[in-house]
Amino acid sequence: MNSTNKPRKTPQETQAIVERSLSRRYWAERRFRLYGLAAVTAGMLFLVYLFFVIFSNGMGAFRQTQVRLPVYFDPAIIAPEGQRDIESLRAADYPALIRAALKAKFPEVEGRAATRELTRLISGSASFDLQQMVVGDPGIIGTTEEIWLLGSDAVDLMAKGRVERDVPEDQRPLSDTQMGYFDKLESEGALALKFNANFLTGGDSREPEKAGIWGAVVGSFYTLVLTLLLSFPIGVATAVYLEEFAVRNRWTDLIEVNINNLAAVPSIVFGLLGLAVFIGFFGLPRSAPLVGALVLTLLTLPTIIIASRAALKAVPPSIREAALGMGASKIQTVAHHVLPLAMPGMLTGTIIGMARALGESAPLLMIGMVAFIVDIPQGFTDAATALPVQVFLWSDSPERGFMEKTSGAIIVLLAFLVVMNTAAVILRKRFERRW
Amino acid sequence: MESAVQVERAGINLKPGGRVSDDTALQTPVEAGKTVGIIAVDDPIFSCRDVDVFYGEKHAIKKVGIDIARNQVLAMIGPSGCGKSTFLRCLNRMNDTIAGARVEGKILLDGKDIHDKRRDVVQLRARVGMVFQKPNPFPKSIYENVAYGPRIHGLAGDRVELDEIVHGSLQRAGLWEEVKDRLQQPGTSLSGGQQQRLCIARTIAVNPEVILMDEPCSALDPIATARIEDLMEELRQSYAIVIVTHSMQQAARVSQRTAYFHLGDLIEVGETDRIFTNPRHKLTEDYITGRFG
Ligand SMILES: Nc1ncnc2c1ncn2[C@@H]1O[C@H](COP(=O)(O)OP(=O)(O)OP(=O)(O)O)[C@@H](O)[C@H]1O
Numbered sequence: 001m002n003s004t005n006k007p008r009k010t011p012q013e014t015q016a017i018v019e020r021s022l023s024r025r026y027w028a029e030r031r032f033r034l035y036g037l038a039a040v041t042a043g044m045l046f047l048v049y050l051f052f053v054i055f056s057n058g059m060g061a062f063r064q065t066q067v068r069l070p071v072y073f074d075p076a077i078i079a080p081e082g083q084r085d086i087e088s089l090r091a092a093d094y095p096a097l098i099r100a101a102l103k104a105k106f107p108e109v110e111g112r113a114a115t116r117e118l119t120r121l122i123s124g125s126a127s128f129d130l131q132q133m134v135v136g137d138p139g140i141i142g143t144t145e146e147i148w149l150l151g152s153d154a155v156d157l158m159a160k161g162r163v164e165r166d167v168p169e170d171q172r173p174l175s176d177t178q179m180g181y182f183d184k185l186e187s188e189g190a191l192a193l194k195f196n197a198n199f200l201t202g203g204d205s206r207e208p209e210k211a212g213i214w215g216a217v218v219g220s221f222y223t224l225v226l227t228l229l230l231s232f233p234i235g236v237a238t239a240v241y242l243e244e245f246a247v248r249n250r251w252t253d254l255i256e257v258n259i260n261n262l263a264a265v266p267s268i269v270f271g272l273l274g275l276a277v278f279i280g281f282f283g284l285p286r287s288a289p290l291v292g293a294l295v296l297t298l299l300t301l302p303t304i305i306i307a308s309r310a311a312l313k314a315v316p317p318s319i320r321e322a323a324l325g326m327g328a329s330k331i332q333t334v335a336h337h338v339l340p341l342a343m344p345g346m347l348t349g350t351i352i353g354m355a356r357a358l359g360e361s362a363p364l365l366m367i368g369m370v371a372f373i374v375d376i377p378q379g380f381t382d383a384a385t386a387l388p389v390q391v392f393l394w395s396d397s398p399e400r401g402f403m404e405k406t407s408g409a410i411i412v413l414l415a416f417l418v419v420m421n422t423a424a425v426i427l428r429k430r431f432e433r434r435w
Numbered sequence: 436m437e438s439a440v441q442v443e444r445a446g447i448n449l450k451p452g453g454r455v456s457d458d459t460a461l462q463t464p465v466e467a468g469k470t471v472g473i474i475a476v477d478d479p480i481f482s483c484r485d486v487d488v489f490y491g492e493k494h495a496i497k498k499v500g501i502d503i504a505r506n507q508v509l510a511m512i513g514p515s516g517c518g519k520s521t522f523l524r525c526l527n528r529m530n531d532t533i534a535g536a537r538v539e540g541k542i543l544l545d546g547k548d549i550h551d552k553r554r555d556v557v558q559l560r561a562r563v564g565m566v567f568q569k570p571n572p573f574p575k576s577i578y579e580n581v582a583y584g585p586r587i588h589g590l591a592g593d594r595v596e597l598d599e600i601v602h603g604s605l606q607r608a609g610l611w612e613e614v615k616d617r618l619q620q621p622g623t624s625l626s627g628g629q630q631q632r633l634c635i636a637r638t639i640a641v642n643p644e645v646i647l648m649d650e651p652c653s654a655l656d657p658i659a660t661a662r663i664e665d666l667m668e669e670l671r672q673s674y675a676i677v678i679v680t681h682s683m684q685q686a687a688r689v690s691q692r693t694a695y696f697h698l699g700d701l702i703e704v705g706e707t708d709r710i711f712t713n714p715r716h717k718l719t720e721d722y723i724t725g726r727f728g
Pocket residue numbers: 490493495514515516517518519520521522533568
């Protein structure tokens with residue numbers, strides 16, 4: 001009956017052959033595991049290094065040097081005529097208060113140039129804080145208070161040891177004379193690194209010691225919330241339509257190819273498109289989270305659609321058959337059975353898309369979200385910037401003080417990302433528990 | 436009892452070419468549309484004529500004509516891949532859901548074409564329930580599995596009524612005792628046989644007029660099988676049942692009529708007793724005597 005002339009192998013012979021190949025198979029398996037382990041280790045090392053660099057650079061942004069001075073709220077300077085109305089209190093010469101306080105601390109300083117050098121120890125924005133104090137409580141006028149004033153970025157750099165003090169004078173932010181003042185303040189304990197709440201709650205500023213991230217956080221938040229609200233329903237609806245309802249023909253093929261192409265388009269192109277269409281044609285406001293969200297929606301839609309379609313494809317057809325066989329309509333089948341099963345996959349795709357949107361800066365540059373904006377945005381149409389753009393702006397600034405702010409902003413960006421992903425994981429878990 | 440005249444009475448326009456032949460001699464040739472035995476019955480619930488099914492180019496069902504009687508179990512037997520499931524799926528238009536599948540010919544439910552544009556497929560499937568070859572419970576709780584049909588069709592007025600339907604359906608499917616304490620657990624956590632009975636409970640929960648069962652007992656032990664067979668006997672009093680089975684004994688036990696399919700052709704139809712004792716077609720005889728292949 002056997003068509004081949006070769007005699008069949010006995011079971012013993014077969015066993016011997018299998019045994020000989022065994023060690024080779026095990027070795028291949030071990031080698032593969034080793035490769036995997038090496039790849040993971042390398043990846044982890046890079047990650048640890050990255051985090052180390054970012055955190056060692058950026059933690060400084062959360063602490064700022066402050067200088068303690070006894071400030072005399074001199075009625076002669078603030079309100080020479082004894083007036084107490086807000087307007088004139090606001091308009092008073094607060095830098096003069098700081099000058100006077102500094103002079104009281106360093107009585108030996110004489111002359112205008114020397115005074116100017118002395119006042120450079122204190123941030124230009126410190127007078128603003130004094131103004132706030134006085135406006136908030138006019139009763140303070142006429143008293144003397146020990147106040148921690150914001151040090152200038154130069155003092156901050158020296159205090160944090162970012163610049164060695166024995167480098168030549170012209171490479172130091174503080175001159176030798178200023179170093180003298182600095183040392184005196186330090187020895188008196190009037191110089192301290194304090195938690196920099198302003199970095200988390202303030203808007204952008206030209207002065208590094210005053211610059212805060214909150215404006216960019218709020219801008220990113222508005223942009224992302226709107227992006228999510230737009231891209232998730234549109235993306236899921238598109239995926240459901242294409243996967244469950246559309247008949248396969250040349251048109252749907254064309255749409256499918258184009259969605260895949262869109263996913264590969266460089267993000268800056270979406271920015272240009274947004275500039276031309278949303279701002280140029282529809283006349284939406286420049287620099288607004290609204291436009292940013294529209295552009296980022298275009299950017300994330302392909303990702304969400306592709307992931308959602310994959311999730312829908314992975315739902316076993318038997319579930320659809322079961323529901324249809326029970327007399328469920330198409331839309332009931334999808335809503336009751338298919339969508340709940342596909343939801344975790346869809347959420348994963350959405351999170352990948354949103355993470356990408358959070359990190360995008362190029363398209364936002366195109367629509368003007370790169371402007372220098374001090375005010376915290378109050379709505380979707382206010383001028384705003386976003387976290388990655390803020391990172392870009394600060395990294396581009398000449399002042400050395402912005403260096404640690406850049407890393408600080410990256411830390412905030414990462415924290416934002418972690419919060420977002422955690423929320424997604426929790427959501428996923430909730431959906432997955434429904435078997 | 437069966438006669439060609441009754442075909443006319445059933446209101447079906449039989450084209451000449453006579454699918455109905457009553458020769459007593461064993462026949463061997465296979466010709467599309469030439470079925471041995473009497474395909475027509477009195478007052479059928481389903482009446483199929485010249486049904487063709489194509490999967491793309493593949494001609495899976497060829498000119499099949501058969502009537503399905505009320506209050507009877509029709510067994511469909513035949514070798515694997517002969518088109519039993521395909522034909523079964525025509526009856527509730529489940530083939531609509533397969534891309535590339537095309538169904539031609541006449542299928543009348545209570546005298547009305549199920550492919551009629553005005554005919555609602557959702558309503559059709561509520562009237563013609565189906566139990567699939569592979570158990571496919573919803574990934575929801577046992578309770579929800581059974582309650583789903585009544586819920587979407589609005590069969591229960593309140594929670595109490597719904598509970599009653601669920602209880603009754605599980606009881607009739609012979610599953611109640613095993614699951615009464617774990618109704619909130621996922622249906623997928625049941626064993627294969629339990630899952631299949633859950634699917635049966637789910638189907639009878641919507642009170643269909645016809646129940647299509649595609650090898651419902653292939654994953655069941657003899658005890659559960661016996662229970663399902665009892666259930667079929669009980670359901671037959673009020674419904675029509677079509678069952679696909681690979682077990683000749685089962686076909687003989689539960690059915691009143693049997694249809695033998697072979698490579699997309701309906702070879703022979705007749706009363707079950709007659710088919711198993713006196714098959715008229717060579718292929719039928721080979722198959723039931725185990726000489727097939
Ligand atoms: N979705 C499909 N696409 C293409 N061909 C199909 C499809 N479903 C079934 N077929 C083909 O149609 C023929 C009939 O299949 P069907 O499932 O009806 O067989 P069956 O009689 O139910 O077999 P079994 O007893 O093994 O379940 C087979 O040749 C099969 O390959």
